[in-house]
Amino acid sequence: MRYLFLSLLVLFNISLAQGSGQEIYQQLCQVCHQKDALGTIIEGGLFSGDNFHETRVEDAGIAAAFPPLANNISRTYKLQGGPDYLKSVLLYGLVGKITVNSQIYDGIMPSWANLSDQELSDVLNFVLSNWSDEEIIEITATEFTVLRQENRDSETNCQARAQLNLNCQLSQEK
Numbered sequence: 001m002r003y004l005f006l007s008l009l010v011l012f013n014i015s016l017a018q019g020s021g022q023e024i025y026q027q028l029c030q031v032c033h034q035k036d037a038l039g040t041i042i043e044g045g046l047f048s049g050d051n052f053h054e055t056r057v058e059d060a061g062i063a064a065a066f067p068p069l070a071n072n073i074s075r076t077y078k079l080q081g082g083p084d085y086l087k088s089v090l091l092y093g094l095v096g097k098i099t100v101n102s103q104i105y106d107g108i109m110p111s112w113a114n115l116s117d118q119e120l121s122d123v124l125n126f127v128l129s130n131w132s133d134e135e136i137i138e139i140t141a142t143e144f145t146v147l148r149q150e151n152r153d154s155e156t157n158c159q160a161r162a163q164l165n166l167n168c169q170l171s172q173e174k
């Protein structure tokens, strides 16, 4: 019995340590960005079901909460400075009003600095490759190790997004 418990414990730890990018996405990102990474806009209540992207209304002029990652960040990745921006959003978060595919989003992306560098690169590589046909050069854990040395935050990421010509507006600039 004791051995069973110990081996279960070991297995559990291994499965945690080996959580694939997909598992991390499902556990940590899906709640906001949704299962198919299409994001959501708020209509008929924020937590009214698990497929709330079905209530999306494009161009309704309403500021939505959670932007799509599919058909969005793989395009950003192709821009000069794009990969750096995406890694930075994961590590330091993002605030400000952004536009994606002509829909406005105004929410808060939390920082995921508590994840390991390996987990961060795994989840980003998963999102980039799973919802895009583009060829993606894999982001490495070391790139996150290096980025951690920098002193950035969710507001400097908003400025970085604007510099990529993707737009981002902090609320005091309104």
Ligand code: HEC
Pocket: 024, 025, 028, 029, 030, 031, 032, 033, 065, 066, 067, 069, 072, 073, 086, 089, 090, 094, 095, 096, 097, 098, 100, 105, 106, 107, 108, 109, 110, 112, 123, 124, 127, 161
């Ligand atoms: C609590 C909700 C929430 C969770 C959980 C979350 N995000 Fe976000 N994410 C957001 C919001 C909100 C934004 C847009 C912030 C804004 O409007 O300024 C965003 C933005 C992003 C962006 C930038 C998109 C762009 O167009 O520039 C990326 C990349 C991203 N998230 C990836 C992830 C990944 C990967 C995870 C899981 C590790 C995750 N997010 C978990 C809410 C969330």
